[in-house]
Amino acid sequence: MPEGVTDPNYQPLPGRLGNLTVPQQHALEKFKKELQDEGIFDPERMDDALLLRFLRARKFDIEKAKIMLVACEQWRKDFGIDELMANFDFKEKEQVNKYYPQYYHKIDKDGRPIYIERLGLLNIPELYAITTPERQLKRLVYEYEKNFNERLPACSRSVGHPVETSCTILDLKNVSLTNFYRVKDYVMSASSIGQDRYPESMGKFYIINAPWAFSTVWSFIKPWLDEVTVSKIDILGSSYKDKLLLQIPEDNLPKEFGGKCDCPGGCSLSDAGPWNLQD
Incomplete structure (x- = not known):
């Protein structure tokens, strides 16, 4: 053991x-x-x-x-991972959060950090007036490193057993195919980094509020993913709450997804979890 x-x-x-x-x-x-x-x-x-x-x-x-x-x-x-971790400052985080929320927030019932991404809120003109695809990728890698070096060890200590994966919620509410195709290069780069550089890090992956047209997008993404990854993905429509609550405690799920959590200043900027002593 x-x-x-x-x-x-x-x-x-x-x-x-x-x-x-x-x-x-x-x-x-x-x-x-x-x-x-x-x-x-x-x-x-x-x-x-x-x-x-x-x-x-x-x-x-x-x-x-x-x-x-x-x-x-x-x-x-x-x-340049070492330099990135020493010096990267994503000072536009609060502004970016308005137009493309991506954040870690508390843990699921297996002790895994929950990662939430709200692709449906993506506003390309506003987002790229604030940041760049390159800085977005740097932020992604910075958070991957923080997840492995800080979040997962803190979760492991909190629940008393090794925690090696995350639980992801990808919210597609009001997503448009036009927006997706405008960021598909970023999404593909992000997917490649996750799969090739941080392997075996996906525990559960919930795609919620999937619109009827998502089957087109899924057919585009699916060939990029291996079969083990595909088996961990649940594609849900608007009736997702009960499925999420089977995996995530109600107190840990943000209220906008049917849970009870309402962090001061908003869950998307709180970074609440065992890795954060303020939690």
């Missing part, structure tokens, strides 16, 4: 620490040794849980997992 587990009911999912088959354990050990021998291994960052993310993403094929991880390491250098 992984260290730090205090939840007596915790059962690790297959392929996680505490629930590895003998071949999977051997694959983990061989993967780590090859990375060490080739000078790729970073002991500060590459714990067993991270190595297992890449192995699971490539169905424990060590060579494919290594190719994926090496590509990720090169991307981290090219993107």
Whole structure:
């Protein structure tokens, strides 16, 4: 069982620490040794849980997992992750929140941080008068890093077992196909970063208020996603409340989605959760 587990009911999912088959354990050990021998291994960052993310993403094929991880390491250098985390200041956050809300807010019943994105509120002219697609991507990566380095460890401590994934709500209320196609390059870049650079980070993904035309958009997005990812996605119309409340405590779900949470100043700017001592 992984260290730090205090939840007596915790059962690790297959392929996680505490629930590895003998071949999977051997694959983990061989993967780590090859990375060490080739000078790729970073002991500060590459714990067993991270190595297992890449192995699971490539169905424990060590060579494919290594190719994926090496590509990720090169991307981290090219993107300038260290400099980004030290100096990035998304000072336009409050203004951007009016035209494209994207935020983490509290946890679901499995202890996962909840990530909410309201694509239907997207206002392209206003958004790009305030920020740029490049800064939006930097913000996305900054939040991914914060999620892995701060939010997930805080959630793990809070619930007494490892939390490795997030619970996402994508709200498409009043979304227009025109708006989507105007940001599809950003959406595809964001999807690629999530899948290729932060693998195995999706727990549940709810697409709510999906309009009838969403089937067209879904057919465009679906081929970009692997089958495991697709299996975690629930596409819901306007009758989504009961399904969300099966996964998210009512007190943790913002009131605009049928919950009871009404953070001072708005849930979308509160960053409330175990990672924030103000919560």
